[in-house]
Amino acid sequence: MKVLVSDPLSEQGLTILQQHFTVDVLTGLSEEELVEKIPEYDALVIRSGTQVTRKVIEAADKLKIVGRAGVGVDNVDVEAATEKGIIVVNAPEGNMLSAAEHTIAMMMALARNVAQANESLKSKKWERSKFMGVEVNGKTLGVIGLGRIGAEVAKRAQGLNMNILAYDPFVSDERAKEMGVTMMSVQEIVKLADFITVHTPLTKETRNIIDAEEFALMKSNARIINCARGGIINEEALADALNTNKIAGAAIDVFVNEPPFDSPLIDCKTLIATPHLGASTEEAQINVAVSVAEEVVSVLNGGTAKSAINIPSVKPEVMTMLAPYIQLAETMSNACAQLLGKNYEKIEISYNGDIAEKDTRPVTVAAVKGMLQVALGSAVNYVNAGSLAKSRKVEVVESKSETTEEFSSTIKVEITIGDEKASIAGTVVGGKGKVIKINGEHVDMIPTGYMIVAKHINKPNVIGPCCILLGKNNINISGMQVGRAEIGGTTIMALNVDSEVPEEILKEMRAVEGIIDAKLIKF
Numbered sequence: 001m002k003v004l005v006s007d008p009l010s011e012q013g014l015t016i017l018q019q020h021f022t023v024d025v026l027t028g029l030s031e032e033e034l035v036e037k038i039p040e041y042d043a044l045v046i047r048s049g050t051q052v053t054r055k056v057i058e059a060a061d062k063l064k065i066v067g068r069a070g071v072g073v074d075n076v077d078v079e080a081a082t083e084k085g086i087i088v089v090n091a092p093e094g095n096m097l098s099a100a101e102h103t104i105a106m107m108m109a110l111a112r113n114v115a116q117a118n119e120s121l122k123s124k125k126w127e128r129s130k131f132m133g134v135e136v137n138g139k140t141l142g143v144i145g146l147g148r149i150g151a152e153v154a155k156r157a158q159g160l161n162m163n164i165l166a167y168d169p170f171v172s173d174e175r176a177k178e179m180g181v182t183m184m185s186v187q188e189i190v191k192l193a194d195f196i197t198v199h200t201p202l203t204k205e206t207r208n209i210i211d212a213e214e215f216a217l218m219k220s221n222a223r224i225i226n227c228a229r230g231g232i233i234n235e236e237a238l239a240d241a242l243n244t245n246k247i248a249g250a251a252i253d254v255f256v257n258e259p260p261f262d263s264p265l266i267d268c269k270t271l272i273a274t275p276h277l278g279a280s281t282e283e284a285q286i287n288v289a290v291s292v293a294e295e296v297v298s299v300l301n302g303g304t305a306k307s308a309i310n311i312p313s314v315k316p317e318v319m320t321m322l323a324p325y326i327q328l329a330e331t332m333s334n335a336c337a338q339l340l341g342k343n344y345e346k347i348e349i350s351y352n353g354d355i356a357e358k359d360t361r362p363v364t365v366a367a368v369k370g371m372l373q374v375a376l377g378s379a380v381n382y383v384n385a386g387s388l389a390k391s392r393k394v395e396v397v398e399s400k401s402e403t404t405e406e407f408s409s410t411i412k413v414e415i416t417i418g419d420e421k422a423s424i425a426g427t428v429v430g431g432k433g434k435v436i437k438i439n440g441e442h443v444d445m446i447p448t449g450y451m452i453v454a455k456h457i458n459k460p461n462v463i464g465p466c467c468i469l470l471g472k473n474n475i476n477i478s479g480m481q482v483g484r485a486e487i488g489g490t491t492i493m494a495l496n497v498d499s500e501v502p503e504e505i506l507k508e509m510r511a512v513e514g515i516i517d518a519k520l521i522k523f
Helices: 011-018 031-040 054-059 078-083 096-111 114-122 148-159 173-179 186-192 212-217 235-243 282-300 316-340 361-379 385-391 463-472 503-510
Strands: 002-005 022-025 043-046 065-068 087-089 140-144 163-167 195-198 223-226 249-252 271-273 346-353 395-401 409-417 420-429 432-438 441-445 450-457 477-482 490-497 515-522
Touching: 002 011, 002 031, 011 022, 011 282, 031 054, 043 282, 054 078, 065 282, 078 087, 087 282, 096 114, 096 148, 096 195, 096 223, 096 249, 096 271, 096 282, 114 271, 140 148, 140 186, 148 163, 148 173, 163 173, 163 186, 186 212, 212 235, 235 249, 316 346, 316 361, 316 409, 316 420, 316 432, 316 515, 346 361, 361 385, 361 395, 361 409, 441 477, 441 490, 450 503, 463 477, 463 490, 463 503, 503 515
Parallel strands: 002 022, 002 043, 043 065, 065 087, 140 163, 140 195, 195 223, 223 249, 249 271, 346 395
Antiparallel strands: 346 409, 409 420, 420 432, 432 441, 450 490, 450 515, 477 490
């Protein structure tokens, strides 16, 4: 078998591949050159330079696996690879410690004005009093996002005798207690913390999670660090906070646009900046190369992939049955998680009818993945979803029954936190998934686009004002379904809309008399 390595890879990773296969290292290939060469290879190993487009995938006659020596797979058309049965793997843990250590390094440099003092001294100035620093000992560190890297940062900060506050809506109190951290809201953390570091994936919910409102709450001696993703902190708001001395300083490794030469942060005097160096250590580059090389060896030798981003190919007859249910389960659980919007204690997937007789493990994994993606974004995949749920103390339960009421097969996803639950049931008709119940109320819809789910009291003059409100704001309603309940009882209204609905409009809807709650779901 032949392996093409199209980006620079550490010698350790190359050695592993060369022990098993014929390996060609051809870097700097254009799309046209890669399309021309890829048909003869069984595996492709890349870093961030190579763009594995649909055109490349379609030309790959023998390709079985694409290995990305790093975390992100933005340069791989995963959908195209999945359609062709090509496994895509990455190395999600290879640079974890390097990123955590860089965060600590940036915090220490920030505390002691290392970068500014270095620049001053090299300009032949001796300004000791100008660069008075602070100790981190006894200070409070706010960690926003307690995933793998955030947890490692918290652990190291505890070794520096810092007090740790943390925000992560998907970490249970039990897990937080084990880690020795105190869970708080973002607003509480920014009021109390001396240092703040962010470690969330960049999602709709986390984009600009630190904005002007949060900077207004911070202490004047607060310092903030971002070694995670550009966009988690609003760059304009941060620049304003630095330039007006609202906070004492910032250390930034990642930017919305890179290189960030047009960023308002570049000229801020109290900013320390590095060019996306979180994973730039010799050890991290070796780790990711070795990890991906081992994955390629396993898959080409008939084994499994531990860090697959997509679903490995299965027997055609099995995929014919399971594929639409896999997509439906992931979509429904993601929607359930959006409805709850909190830390989850339990997810139960119920199978009824013909599907209960099948091996439904891939469907269950897809449901867990969909739930966790609300918090973790692309950091969760079909392989690590189970372990991530376990580490977050989320109970995963399967139940099966061979009987069903109306359809030959149905699945139901229910997510629980305390006394609160959200559930969605669905089926597959004509090879396409559709939702048939939301929180026990009958609906009939294809899960696409946007939907407002409004819990309300069944009485006159409730639905109308909501629709008028959307119309006034130029939001088109493409479909409506209303659950049935006795007059005065509680039911739901599901409104399919053609565009995203701002939170301000949802707040107005919640203020309509008779509306108990209204939430937007993006399918």
